[in-house]
Amino acid sequence: xxxxxxxxxxxxxxxxxxxxxxxxxxxxxxxxxxxxxxxxxxxxxxxxxxxxxxxxxxxxxxxxxxxxxxxxxxxxxxxxxxxxxxxxxxx
Numbered sequence: 001x002x003x004x005x006x007x008x009x010x011x012x013x014x015x016x017x018x019x020x021x022x023x024x025x026x027x028x029x030x031x032x033x034x035x036x037x038x039x040x041x042x043x044x045x046x047x048x049x050x051x052x053x054x055x056x057x058x059x060x061x062x063x064x065x066x067x068x069x070x071x072x073x074x075x076x077x078x079x080x081x082x083x084x085x086x087x088x089x090x091x
Contacts, residue, residue, distance in 0.1 A: 004055060006031040007077075011038060015077045020084045032081045039068040 006027050007015065020028060033041075033048055042060040043049045052058040062068055070078065 010077045011074050015080050035074045
C-alpha cells in the first residue's frame with residue numbers, strides 16, 4: 001500500500017536538499033501537490049485527482065489554488081521543490 005504522504009513534515013518544517021535528493025522526479029511533483037492537497041485543492045489533472053482521491057485525509061473543496069494560504073514552511077518548501085526540479089532540468 002502507498003504511504004499516506006511522501007513528505008509528511010512538509011507543513012511543519014523546512015525541507016532541505018538532502019530531504020529531496022533521493023526522491024524521484026515523480027515523487028517530487030507529488031510531494032509538491034501534497035501541500036496543496038492538504039488544503040483541499042481540487043485537481044484538474046486526472047492523474048492527480050485519482051491519486052489524492054484514494055487518500056483518506058483528502059477532501060477536495062477548493063477550486064482556486066490562489067485562494068489557499070500556505071504557511072511559512074509550505075511556501076518555502078514549494079519553492080525548494082520547484083528549485084530542485086529546475087536543478088534537474090525538469091519543471
